[in-house]
Amino acid sequence: MNHSMYSADRSTHLKIVIVAAVAAISVAALGITARASGDYTQTVRVIKADKPVMVTHSGTSVVR
DSSP: OOSOSSSOOHHHHHHHHHHHHHHHHHHHHHHHHHHHHSOOOOOOOOOOOOOOOOOSOOOOOOOO
8 A cells, every 4th residue: 555645556546535435424324323313393383463562762871
């Protein structure tokens, strides 16, 4: 095995591609299993508009 990327032969490049593919597949599988195992139920929250309100004073002090 050659440790330089510039002078590496075909088998070295093939080993790098295989290791990268195995790592990518394992990360994807881990993400899929982590997502599928959780119970993610979504509830819909409806916010209805009420009467319009005019704000005349915000109650905060202005710091200058």
